[in-house]
Amino acid sequence: MNNLIRLVDGQAQLLSDDPWTLVREIEDELPTGPLILPLAHWREGHGIWLSPDDEVESLELRLGELSLIAIDFPSFRDGRGYSQAYLLRTRLGWQGELRAIGDVLRDQLSHMRQCGFDSFAVREDKSAEDALKGLAGMSVLYGRSAIEPRPLFRRR
Amino acid sequence: MYHYDEYDRALVFERVAQFRDQVQRFMGGELSEEEFLPLRLQNGLYLQKHAYMLRVAIPYGTLGANQLRTLARIAREFDRGYGHFTTRQNIQFNWIELAQVPDILAILAEVEMHAIQTSGNCVRNITTEAFAGVAADELMDPRPLAEILRQWSTINPEFLYLPRKFKIAICSAEQDRAAIMMHDIGLYLYRDPNGEMLLRVMVGGGLGRTPILGLQIREGLPWQHLLSYVEAILRVYNRHGRRDNKYKARIKILVKALGIDAFAHEVEQEWQHIKDGPAQLTDAEYQRVANAFVPPSYQTLSDTDLDFGTRLVMDAAFARWVARNVQPHKVPGYASVVLSTKPGPAAPPGDLTDIQMDAVADWAEIFGFGEIRIAHEQNLILPDVRKRDLYALWARACEQGLGTANIGLLTDIIACPGGDFCALANAKSIPIAQAIQQRFDDLDYLHDIGDVSLNISGCMNACGHHHIGNIGILGVDKNGSEWYQVTLGGAQGKDSALGKVIGPSFSAAQIPDVIEQIVATFTDYRESDELFVDTVQRIGLEPFKERVYAKAEGEAA
Numbered sequence: 001m002n003n004l005i006r007l008v009d010g011q012a013q014l015l016s017d018d019p020w021t022l023v024r025e026i027e028d029e030l031p032t033g034p035l036i037l038p039l040a041h042w043r044e045g046h047g048i049w050l051s052p053d054d055e056v057e058s059l060e061l062r063l064g065e066l067s068l069i070a071i072d073f074p075s076f077r078d079g080r081g082y083s084q085a086y087l088l089r090t091r092l093g094w095q096g097e098l099r100a101i102g103d104v105l106r107d108q109l110s111h112m113r114q115c116g117f118d119s120f121a122v123r124e125d126k127s128a129e130d131a132l133k134g135l136a137g138m139s140v141l142y143g144r145s146a147i148e149p150r151p152l153f154r155r156r
Numbered sequence: 157m158y159h160y161d162e163y164d165r166a167l168v169f170e171r172v173a174q175f176r177d178q179v180q181r182f183m184g185g186e187l188s189e190e191e192f193l194p195l196r197l198q199n200g201l202y203l204q205k206h207a208y209m210l211r212v213a214i215p216y217g218t219l220g221a222n223q224l225r226t227l228a229r230i231a232r233e234f235d236r237g238y239g240h241f242t243t244r245q246n247i248q249f250n251w252i253e254l255a256q257v258p259d260i261l262a263i264l265a266e267v268e269m270h271a272i273q274t275s276g277n278c279v280r281n282i283t284t285e286a287f288a289g290v291a292a293d294e295l296m297d298p299r300p301l302a303e304i305l306r307q308w309s310t311i312n313p314e315f316l317y318l319p320r321k322f323k324i325a326i327c328s329a330e331q332d333r334a335a336i337m338m339h340d341i342g343l344y345l346y347r348d349p350n351g352e353m354l355l356r357v358m359v360g361g362g363l364g365r366t367p368i369l370g371l372q373i374r375e376g377l378p379w380q381h382l383l384s385y386v387e388a389i390l391r392v393y394n395r396h397g398r399r400d401n402k403y404k405a406r407i408k409i410l411v412k413a414l415g416i417d418a419f420a421h422e423v424e425q426e427w428q429h430i431k432d433g434p435a436q437l438t439d440a441e442y443q444r445v446a447n448a449f450v451p452p453s454y455q456t457l458s459d460t461d462l463d464f465g466t467r468l469v470m471d472a473a474f475a476r477w478v479a480r481n482v483q484p485h486k487v488p489g490y491a492s493v494v495l496s497t498k499p500g501p502a503a504p505p506g507d508l509t510d511i512q513m514d515a516v517a518d519w520a521e522i523f524g525f526g527e528i529r530i531a532h533e534q535n536l537i538l539p540d541v542r543k544r545d546l547y548a549l550w551a552r553a554c555e556q557g558l559g560t561a562n563i564g565l566l567t568d569i570i571a572c573p574g575g576d577f578c579a580l581a582n583a584k585s586i587p588i589a590q591a592i593q594q595r596f597d598d599l600d601y602l603h604d605i606g607d608v609s610l611n612i613s614g615c616m617n618a619c620g621h622h623h624i625g626n627i628g629i630l631g632v633d634k635n636g637s638e639w640y641q642v643t644l645g646g647a648q649g650k651d652s653a654l655g656k657v658i659g660p661s662f663s664a665a666q667i668p669d670v671i672e673q674i675v676a677t678f679t680d681y682r683e684s685d686e687l688f689v690d691t692v693q694r695i696g697l698e699p700f701k702e703r704v705y706a707k708a709e710g711e712a713a
């Protein structure tokens with residue numbers, strides 16, 4: 001995938017050599033190389049992507065075999081992906097790459113990051129470099145998040 | 157009052173800078189209308205019929221005098237000299253220039269105010285009742301938990317793109333003055349016999365097209381679990397609430413579809429995972445916030461004041477105002493005063509000019525401890541007035557058009573902005589309110605009628621709460637012209653009820669007559685001092701229908 005931001009040790013990097021190919025619809029002929037496949041079509045050695053309707057709990061037994069999970073935002077206004085990401089990180093213990101795909105835009109990146117995403121496939125018609133500016137967000141988080149489990153009242 | 161510390165301050169200022177950048181990018185064409193929409197909504201900015209409208213939060217309805225002066229300044233410098241107080245303890249400015257919004261928000265941030273999440277599909281302003289901290293029937297002050305919830309729900313990253321808006325209210329008094337049952341989550345705070353603070357949690361209330369009263373999902377929730385329990389509800393809703401149809405997207409529809417038991421089960425399962433985690437509230441945090449709401453230093457006064465007593469006897473108009481607009485206070489010698497924003501046709505319900513706002517801010521300092529409250533009935537409250545000062549305050553309030561003695565009476569109308577401002581309206585609300593107020597301009601008669609709530613909404617979104625008015629008026633569209641449907645028997649509070657439609661709708665011109673017939677029916681059937689709503693309960697809709705429609709037919713013939 002192109003137009004990608006990835007957090008490595010907390011540092012954001014723009015990636016132009018990402019090896020993964022996103023497969024939205026299964027065709028007869030699959031591309032070569034590592035693929036990000038729909039949940040129903042996952043096969044070993046590949047990554048998986050979840051639609052907002054998919055239950056993250058269904059991945060529980062498979063997590064050890066996965067090398068990448070992507071979560072799709074069909075519209076940036078559909079907020080289910082935030083809960084999916086949060087649960088994957090905090091409840092299911094997913095430690096591997098968690099990638100936001102679909103309608104991924106600068107002004108939501110910081111929320112995605114706080115819910116546990118560590119890579120962001122910025123929508124193709126937008127500049128990933130520009131989107132980087134949205135990654136930091138606010139310095140204050142009252143509640144808690146996947147990356148800061150303690151609410152502010154325990155840090156204040 | 158709660159005052160910002162460095163975290164709270166940093167957050168609002170960073171938010172202003174962030175939104176300034178977003179406005180610039182929108183105006184420069186970098187952000188599309190669609191991309192900008194939720195960003196501006198989450199900063200309180202609507203596009204109305206004629207201009208942008210900015211909705212500023214007044215968390216749990218509490219304002220300091222300097223904050224009210226700042227609102228006056230915004231009305232004066234950035235709007236047309238007035239603001240509109242809403243039924244959800246916010247203020248709206250109707251004539252705002254987009255390019256100036258970041259500056260307005262910066263001015264607000266200076267006085268610890270903001271417009272964050274006053275709109276959009278996120279957790280909205282947390283509301284409580286206007287007499288929190290002072291009401292004589294209060295069990296405990298709900299504001300510390302309201303503030304804790306406000307903070308926790310502000311820019312909570314997981315819950316900013318919910319299926320639909322989400323409203324939370326909390327109250328802790330014998331009477332429910334916060335419309336708890338009409339909220340997505342409603343919280344009743346009380347103590348058990350051992351003095352432990354507990355919460356009764358209601359879920360799935362809401363008005364709009366499908367008015368539903370909240371159902372109890374949990375009794376006896378220890379307060380330490382407030383945040384985790386609300387989080388569990390929000391997570392279940394965020395994951396499973398409908399997103400295919402915005403009229404079916406509120407949590408009430410999910411609760412109804414699953415049934416309260418199945419919904420409660422989902423929430424309980426989710427909650428088991430998080431209940432004893434770091435979201436559990438600590439005594440230290442409660443105390444930190446509660447310290448901001450310690451009662452002011454009241455004087456030790458006798459509960460009876462000679463001068464006040466004399467004035468009551470001498471001045472009937474004053475006595476009438478005291479009877480309607482003055483509320484008992486828990487501290488002897490003090491009272492809470494409601495300033496009516498409903499003088500009649502002179503001004504739309506809920507509107508205050510910059511001059512009036514400045515005056516109220518002055519009175520709050522002269523006659524109180526510098527604090528003002530906003531009631532969800534769209535009136536303003538001075539919570540701590542010495543009884544001996546009531547007469548002086550009344551005189552000033554009358555000079556400013558804020559002394560109408562009509563709290564709880566028929567002319568204390570709750571109305572949404574309606575067709576004069578709102579792009580979604582079927583019909584106008586304000587002229588209807590004014591026509592009714594004009595018809596019932598005899599205060600003696602109004603006082604005889606007694607308590608009646610009358611609510612007007614310009615469309616089924618129900619911003620004027622028409623479903624829970626004893627008399628409800630709803631603007632409907634019939635072939636492009638404006639008509640009004642009337643309901644009777646709605647009520648708020650612990651005995652909340654939704655009103656029932658009395659029959660076919662009326663034209664604007666008919667409405668004052670219709671209300672007059674309804675009131676006349678009531679006075680005919682009333683037994684001794686019975687309240688309007690109780691008479692409706694007792695005799696049902698028939699007698700009202702008969703009279704109203706007989707009259708209307710007579711005219712048509």
Ligand code: HEM
Pocket residue numbers: 202204209241242243244248320321323338339340361362363364365402406571572573577578579580617618619620621
């Ligand atoms: C003029 C701009 C306004 C617009 C565009 C607007 C829009 C809406 C919409 C679309 C709904 C229905 C939401 C739903 O049921 O999902 C709604 C509900 C509501 N609005 Fe407004 N509104 C406006 C002004 C106001 C004002 C001035 C008030 C207070 C006087 C207000 C208070 C409310 C309340 C209390 C509800 C009902 C909440 C519920 O269903 O639980 N709104 N509004």
Ligand code: SF4
Pocket residue numbers: 572573574575578579580581582613614615616617618619620
């Ligand atoms: S009830 Fe309808 S007309 Fe009135 S403010 Fe709400 S959306 Fe507008």
